[in-house]
Amino acid sequence: MPARTNHAAPAGALPRAIRDAVLGIGFLSAMDAAVKLATVSLPVTQVTFLRFAFGLIAVAAAIAWTRPRVPTAQALRINFVRALLVVATGLAFFTALSRLPLAEATALTFLAPGFMALFGALFLKERVSGRIVAALAIGFAGMLVIVFGQGGFSSGVTLDPLGVAAGLSAAVFYALAMVLVRARAHLDGVVVIVALQHLFPALVLAGPAAYVWEPLTGDLVWLFCLVGTLGVCGHLLLARAFRSAEAARIAPIDYTALVWAALLGLVLFGEIPGWATLAGAALIVAGAVVASRR
Template sequence: MARSNLSLPLLAALLGVACLSLMDAFMKGASLAVGAYSAALLRAVIGAGIMLPVWAVAGLRRPPPKAMKLHAERGVVSCFMALTFFYALTKLPIAETIAISFVAPLIALYLARILLGEEIRPTAIWGSVLGFCGTIVIVWGRLGRSDLDQDALLGLGAITVSALLYAYNFIVIRRQSVLAGPAEIAFFHSFVTAVILGAVAPLFFVNPDATVLSHTGAAAALTVAGSMAIAWAYARAEAQYLVPMEYSGFLWASLFGWVFFREAPAPATILGTALIVAGCLIAARRKRPEQTMV
């Protein structure tokens, strides 16, 4: 297998995480207004509408059965992952919600070993453990200064379920990326979610106002951009190199949480972020460029 430069895949993954973190901020506002279900459905419908012409320009083709199966699998996983995550955002601050979700990349590293057969380097293990320790510091600081009321417990439960689904989602992305292009992946990601959520729309959908529509529209565009960037990256590098980039999401979440909701990070949050960034750098590090082939 040819040697590969990791710089572009790492940057693409970082850009994808930034887009998705900004999307979270827009979706928190929309979810608070009309509920997580309605906001998630609107995002999926708009996202599919954006991606259909993009996919057509990229070379519309009928996916082979194996790819279609993965598109459907990821759509189902992503549907419930998004619902639980957006619900958690209505109960917890953005930065803390994303911090807790960082357990997903840690789990994904080992799922990649079990399900994809990827060899995990010691630096990737230690970097992920350090990033996870940073997450624990953040969560501990949050719980230490906040009462655990019913809303907080519901939010913690929802983000735990979302994180487990997110970990498996990484594995499906890796499999998808070797069978389909980013445009196709991004379209079916939104389309399958829209179909699943739309099935119960008569029971749960809340009509949005102009502000909610604009927020979900921006969220849909950011989801498409982030998904395509991450799909492009995962097609060119192993999961163990890219997964640690997810930890940078906390930095973006802290920024967007402050800008949109005035959610200032606590001292424990700052310390945990430092550990997370250090973990990212360690996990992405290689001994020499020529020693690693993907």
């Protein structure tokens, strides 16, 4: 164990990992903002397909640079099942983005760690402790504050019920995807996982997207080039961060997404998060921290 400590975490590794994680979350938050812009002109199904299809272009560049090993048949099977959950997550979250302010949609996804703890107990036979129950209760209370507090001590805005349901569904689907392939990160390469995470969803969504297809203008093509690049860069930075430092040190940085979302929402859409959103997000984050503590 001492050897692991000395060689696995060289001097400066943690600051670099934190920098990579903050930048990665920032890239993914910017991607979400760009997707929200795209949903104004295009159906959500087409937007979700294009997010993965254009991401494949950036993934191809990463594959050419790193030349990862060919994935095994088992990796393909497991990642295809995960792809179905990724598709469901994308459709649900992009629906939430099209109907909710950016900060509110982002805050609802913070319920995912609580759901992960619950699904770990249900599917992986992990012990259901009082800590998990408390974490779920705290996170659920935060969600209620965000949803029902808007007309009270917030800005007087009522959130779209379908958008709220979509945001909650995205958190559930994401948690299932994470529980399903939690161990694959040690078996498959980072670039392989990111590549399959784009390839399989694009294939699954190609038919439904063609059915609702709307013509793309030149501006939208460039927008999705940006979406694909931001998404792949964000995932690669996060993967490098988690590879360079302990997960427990990096995972809390995910909550900087709310800061990014609030800033991007203000600059691009003129959205100002209300006190209900901030208070509810604080409760959800507290529940997630309780759920993830050892």
